Amino acid sequence: MASLSIRVDFDGAGRMGPGKIALLEAVAEHGSISAAGKAMGMSYRRAWELVAELNATFGRPLVAPTIGGRHGGGSVLTPFGAELIEHYRAIEAKAEEAAERHLRALEASLAKAG
Amino acid sequence: MASLSIRVDFDGAGRMGPGKIALLEAVAEHGSISAAGKAMGMSYRRAWELVAELNATFGRPLVAPTIGGRHGGGSVLTPFGAELIEHYRAIEAKAEEAAERHLRALEASLAKAG
Numbered sequence: 001m002a003s004l005s006i007r008v009d010f011d012g013a014g015r016m017g018p019g020k021i022a023l024l025e026a027v028a029e030h031g032s033i034s035a036a037g038k039a040m041g042m043s044y045r046r047a048w049e050l051v052a053e054l055n056a057t058f059g060r061p062l063v064a065p066t067i068g069g070r071h072g073g074g075s076v077l078t079p080f081g082a083e084l085i086e087h088y089r090a091i092e093a094k095a096e097e098a099a100e101r102h103l104r105a106l107e108a109s110l111a112k113a114g
Numbered sequence: 115m116a117s118l119s120i121r122v123d124f125d126g127a128g129r130m131g132p133g134k135i136a137l138l139e140a141v142a143e144h145g146s147i148s149a150a151g152k153a154m155g156m157s158y159r160r161a162w163e164l165v166a167e168l169n170a171t172f173g174r175p176l177v178a179p180t181i182g183g184r185h186g187g188g189s190v191l192t193p194f195g196a197e198l199i200e201h202y203r204a205i206e207a208k209a210e211e212a213a214e215r216h217l218r219a220l221e222a223s224l225a226k227a228g
Binding site: 011057110 | 117118130174198221223
């Protein structure tokens with residue numbers, strides 16, 4: 001099946017694509033940036049850099065530290081971080097739906113294996 | 115202005131994004147793969163590789179040699195090559211239109227310079 005991979009370019013103010021969004025989702029799932037990076041086969045440093053890039057693009061934190069409790073020392077998404085994921089996944093879904101006819105035409109044109 | 119950059123993934127059979135499409139458009143404009151690559155700051159070898167990847171994905175030529183005439187020795191798009199560009203540009207336009215509300219919301223959330 002043909003699928004779209006989408007990057008949003010903010011005209012000099014940064015960009016946001018499947019990698020950064022998957023990282024944010026992994027932070028929500030794993031409860032820390034280091035665990036999220038690890039789950040994605042990414043160094044701690046690289047995971048922090050990607051989060052820092054998003055923070056700079058939007059001028060506010062996407063991820064916040066948790067203090068105390070079972071997940072003390074970890075990280076959670078801020079409400080804005082969660083909102084960002086929702087917008088991105090909605091863009092993806094709406095784009096695939098709008099492009100469906102063309103994706104099917106391209107698929108029908110693929111080289112047939114065997 | 116926020117804009118989308120779209121790649122189409124054919125599930126193991128290859129991929130097609132803004133670079134390959136721009137190269138095909140440059141072949142149509144400049145009349146040869148080498149001139150197209152040059153216009154895009156790409157080596158002749160790299161330009162050929164990208165065209166060959168697309169040919170392999172679709173099992174048919176996207177670009178055909180011209181023989182004789184004013185453009186002898188050059189290349190033109192095949193009708194299928196032209197069709198591919200149309201599908202891709204339509205996917206882009208429809209995706210941006212479908213995602214407009216979300217792109218505006220993201221734009222409104224960008225860090226304000228100054």
